[in-house]
Amino acid sequence: MRSAVVMAARAGASSVTQQEAASALQARQHLRRHFGYLPIPIAFYLVFCGMALTHVPIDRMYPAETGLYSALVTTGTDAITTATTMKYVNIGSQSDVFSWLTDTFIPTTFVTTDYNGKNLTNADFFRRIQLFHSILGAVEFQTTSATLVACSGSGPLQTIYPHCHDVADVATEYFYLDAGTTATEATALVAAKQANGTWLSLATTKLDMTLATYDGELKIMNIVTYALSFGLGGYIHLESDIVAVPTDPYDGAGPIVLDVVVGLFFLGTLLAEVRRGRQRRLRDLVGFWHVIEWASLVAICVFYVLWAILCSYIYDGNFTILLTAVGASSASFNHGTNATSARANLTQLTGRIKLMGQIMTSVRVVAMVVMLLLVARILRAMRFHPNLNVLTSTLARSLSLFGPLFCVYAVCVAGFVSAGHILFGERLHAFSTLGYTLVTVINLSFGQFDFASIADINYYVALFYYWSTLIVLFLVLFNLMLAIVLKSYDQVTETHAANRSVLAEMSVLARHAVGRDVTAALHGKLQSTKASWSAKDVATDLGISEARARRAIRDVKTLAQVQRAPETTAVESDSVVARLETKIDRLEATMAQLLTQLQATRPSTPADVDV
Structure with missing residues (x-):
């Protein structure tokens, strides 16, 4: 019995029917269309990633930001002793701010000696952090102080604590450390502020520090910001941020070429969606996958709008003038006849770089959204195959x-x-x-x-x-x-994924693309002669070897197993289930009425008549 079953299975595997050939021919057209389309969204994703990584040069931004972060934020020790230097994240009081400035920040920022303690002889290395990041203008310190008012309330508690600070009514004061200042001079200026006792006091609510740098090796501008918020309870909230902006994103033909290629993919996708929209009903166009398509196109538009705004700031002539006025100026930002104009230029420059940094952050966030949507488009293109879906x-x-x-x-x-x-x-x-x-x-x-x-x-x-x-x-x-x-x-x-293989189906399509179309010929023969052919019959009639005939039959059976997936398979929702249940209830009611009518019109039988 078992041998008979095995022989029957082998006979079925070495023969093909007319129905299998017809199904294989139809499935092959279906697979060719979808496998042929699949590389397009993949290529779109890869090209956009290449373009985004060119416009947002992470390979240059990472060393620039990391170098500044290690020098300006993490420098110092966690152990707090008289022989150690204060780390920024360990600041816990206003006195710690002065210790961090004099022992850590100033020696790291205003460098005039090498690691051996010898004075730098090359003037090009002056005004640089870690000898790479040139300071633009000066370091800006902005302190915000609240007004002293009488505390609300009455009774003995007001007597114990009579005065409070109104954080809604504040005054702002600026202080600068010029880029050309030596570490000794900067330390003396900060020591004078500490001795005065009014720069940081009980009324101080916030200290903001801003430092703009430029790295010519990487062609990157950086804006370094510190924000120290002094809470009314004595708690100090510390924040720091470093944002890098490329100074010349179009320094070659590569970025422009990538923009053009992305534009071509964008136009192709847009035209395809418009054509699909004309061919389908409005209800079909609000499905999940169509929303993904249009969302990706809209996100790409938003990306390029933000990128165009950023480039307009980078290549603006006024920005170049500000860079020249601040970076090449030797005027003092605290005293002198040119101090007012120097501070105004520095404020405009740092404000412009901060805005550019915010736009760059927005560009990166939108690029992330576009990449995720393009990945979703790839998943949509894979829905035709159950193993890929x-x-x-x-x-x-x-x-x-x-x-x-x-x-x-x-x-x-x-x-x-x-x-x-x-x-x-x-x-x-x-x-x-x-x-x-x-x-x-x-x-x-x-x-x-x-x-x-x-x-x-x-x-x-x-x-x-x-x-x-x-x-x-x-x-x-x-x-x-x-x-x-x-x-x-x-x-x-x-x-869905049983008896299906992506590699097997792709190999069949590849063989059919470069070799003789045996499937179509076999289908034509089966339609004109008999309904089932063995491998020997196929080899004889088509003039091929029996081994190739068996392989052709295997290909037909592989393709015949393909069950064509619907073009738009939406995610099941409660509304769809509710409509289906309503239809089932209506069908059951109709069947009940039909059964009642049949019973009423049934002819009488002798058994039904009373004797």
Whole structure:
């Protein structure tokens, strides 16, 4: 019995029917169209990535920003002794600000000696940080001070604390350290400010420091900003940022060529979508994948609008004049007849570079959005094949089941966020705001949190909070979500991806593209003669070897297994399910009425007549 089954299976594998040949011919046309289109969105993505990385030169921005960050932000030691230098992130009081300025910032910024302590003889190396980043103009210090007013309230508490500060009524003061200042001179100026006692005082609410540099080796401008916010409770919030901007993004033909190629892909995609829109109904054009197509086109337009604005600032003649006036000027920014104009030019220059940095950040964010949308277009192009469509199919099935569970997850997260904020917010920065607490709770649920940081506050409360968060959010809810995803993946692979192979189908199409079209010839023969041919019959009639005939039959059977996917498979939604249920109910009601009518019109039988 078993041998008979094996022989029958071999006979079926070495023969082909007319229906299989017809299905293979139709499937081949379908696969040729989709496999032929697939490289287009992939190429679009790669070209855009190449263009974005050319306009946003990360390979030059990273060493520039990292060099400045290591010199101006991380320089110093964590151990605070009389023999160590203060690190910026360790500033905890106003006196620490002066220690950091005199011991760390000034020696690093105003360099006049090499690493051996010898004076620099080459004037080109003056005014440079780490001998690479030339300081433009001066370092700007802006202090904001609040007005002293009477504290609100009455009684003994007002007597104990009579005066407060109105942070809404502030005054601003500027102070500059010229780029040509030596470290000794800069230290003396800061020491004089400290001795005066009014530059940083109890009324000071904020200290902003701005430093603009240019690296000619990398052709990168940098804007370095420090923001020290002095809270009314004595807490100092520290922020620092470094933004790099290329000074000549079109220094060759490469960027222009990439822009042109991206424009060609953009126009091709736009024309294809417009043509598709004319051929289809409006309801079909608001589907998920069509929204992705149009969103990618809109995002590319936004990217180039921002890029055009940035380039207009970079290549502006007034910007060049400001660079020359500030960078090549030797005027003092604090005293002298030209101090006012020098400060005005420096303020305009730093403001312009800050604006350019903000636009550059926006360009990078929009570029990220475009890249993600272009990746989604690639996933859309892969939907024709179940093995390539496994990600989107799994997500579609999972999202349809995530609704109720996500509501439960959101409620639990909200509970742990509010509890963590009220328990630990007064002591820990990670819980000081609801936003920070949300991020902390998510990290805690994935094990990225140090229990010791909350254990020092209240061990038993922290222990209960920590393990309850892990158990509920991770061990239960997260694993339920993971189970839904795995179940959806199993359903997708079992239902759609069985008996299909991307490599096998691509190899069949490649052989048919470079060799004789045996499938079409075989289909024509089967239509005109008999319905089933063996490998020997195919070899004899088509004039090929029997081995090639068997391979042709295997190709036909491979293509015959292809089940054409619908062109627009939208993600299942509640509205679609509701309409389907309504139709089923209507069909059941119609069938019930039909059954009632049939029973009413049934002819009488002798058994139905009473004797």
